[in-house]
Amino acid sequence: MMFGYSDDWWTVLFVPALLWFPFGPIAMGATGWWCAHSPGLRPRLWSWLLPALPVGAMAANLVLPWERVSRNEWLDDFLGFLWVYIGAITVLPWLLGDGITRPARALRARRAGHGSV
Template sequence: MSGDWWVVFLLPAAFWVPLGPFVMAALGVSCARNPGRRARLASVLLPLLPVTVVGVVAVFPTDTWDEETWLADFLGGYVGFYIGLVTVLPWLLGYLAVRVSRAVRARRGPAAGSVAAGQEDISPPR
């Protein structure tokens, strides 16, 4: 039992599969809304522990390296699914959603939807 302390590192990795996409999408939105080092640093450091732990668990059973399917399993399972679909894709979707919506609003112009554009003012009187 005393030699199983490393299992504590697998707990964030286990929660990363169901919760990580939501966290990464929120971080992508945060990076798009607040550009700067702080948001980018959070986007890199927050998933660092679960992604690294699973990478170490996937790489270090060195006796499986001799199997013919090891590289395909590693690239498809860990890199493709865990890094690509669970971590990077949600961040990218959150980031792009904000950037596209801002670009569409900017293209419409600042007067779109305002009273100056010829629309009626339907706000209640003060």
């Protein structure tokens, strides 16, 4: 029992979810950069594990009240969650980090190769 309520253990899950909103794009952009810079399983695994807790906690909050699923506005909430939390905060920064780093590295390698020939 934290703060006097029996269900306050959910706070432990929602604190990372609330911090994911401002800092998640930075973290996902960094993992996208990391994936573009170093090959292997480790950076790709961290790209999946890092957002698992915050995005999973928010998804559980959206899905767990099963009574809401039968109402029509649940679909709008779910689509908004997909667009904002998964698309804009998690996937898009990763794609930008990876997508900007790969061409920049290729261009830099191309310039370095032509300069030495």
